[in-house]
Amino acid sequence: MQTVLFHSTIFGPIKSRRLGVSLGINLLPNDGKICSFDCLYCEAGFNAQGPGKDGIPSRDSVKKGLKRKLEQMQAAGEKLDVITFSGNGEPTVHPHFLEVVRDVIRLRDTYYPEAKVSVLTNSTMLGRPHVAEALKLVDNNIVKLDSAIAATFHALNRPASPNVIPEGVIADLKQFEGQCIVQTMMLRGDYEGRHIDNTTDAEVDALIEAYKEIKPREIMLYSIDRKTPAQDLEKVGAEELETIATRMRAAGFKVQVNA
Numbered sequence: 001m002q003t004v005l006f007h008s009t010i011f012g013p014i015k016s017r018r019l020g021v022s023l024g025i026n027l028l029p030n031d032g033k034i035c036s037f038d039c040l041y042c043e044a045g046f047n048a049q050g051p052g053k054d055g056i057p058s059r060d061s062v063k064k065g066l067k068r069k070l071e072q073m074q075a076a077g078e079k080l081d082v083i084t085f086s087g088n089g090e091p092t093v094h095p096h097f098l099e100v101v102r103d104v105i106r107l108r109d110t111y112y113p114e115a116k117v118s119v120l121t122n123s124t125m126l127g128r129p130h131v132a133e134a135l136k137l138v139d140n141n142i143v144k145l146d147s148a149i150a151a152t153f154h155a156l157n158r159p160a161s162p163n164v165i166p167e168g169v170i171a172d173l174k175q176f177e178g179q180c181i182v183q184t185m186m187l188r189g190d191y192e193g194r195h196i197d198n199t200t201d202a203e204v205d206a207l208i209e210a211y212k213e214i215k216p217r218e219i220m221l222y223s224i225d226r227k228t229p230a231q232d233l234e235k236v237g238a239e240e241l242e243t244i245a246t247r248m249r250a251a252g253f254k255v256q257v258n259a
């Protein structure tokens, strides 16, 4: 079984397709995965691998680990574009997410004031006021919306709770009043006898309607880049992503394509 990608709390820096030179923060266990989604394409593998034994890192260990790493990078004259919360699952499930975000912003201001702070989130924890508050503090609040059609959303993202529906996510995202970047994975494929495709005209139309409500400052369209836990998924090529992006741009959105 494919298992977690990141084996430390602070990882990298890595060169990200989307974000530049990125130092990662994994607020999830180093030996397991915790997420409120279980996406077919998750690079960290399926949730079935379990949460592991290490547990989630404490606020203090994140702070100390990041400080140490930033000091080393600064001493070595290394460049840093962004500090990114991602990792083995959904970072906003961390019980001290708001406090950790505040710590990270303070450390960024001290060592790399030009760097951005980004969070990649699946947008499901916005009912918790401290999560929404934290996401309003960061430079790049990158929220996931892969489909605005419930059947596709459930087949592709597989939320832990059946009560999580696109309409609810869209309503939650409106609170950012445009201060968010929506990230949408485009793919098609088969899983457990079912065909999934969020590249159809109906899917793209529904996404555009959702974006009109959310009013994101930018949309990032991307496609599979690494091994996925579901085997029969197809990478959508650069040309097709561009065609979809063109439709979205025609509706007035700024769209970045990462094929």
Ligand code: SF4
Pocket (backbone or CB within 6 Å): 035, 036, 037, 038, 039, 041, 042, 043, 044, 087, 088, 089, 090, 121, 122, 144
């Ligand atoms: S939301 Fe992200 S971490 Fe969670 S299952 Fe989907 S891709 Fe993986």
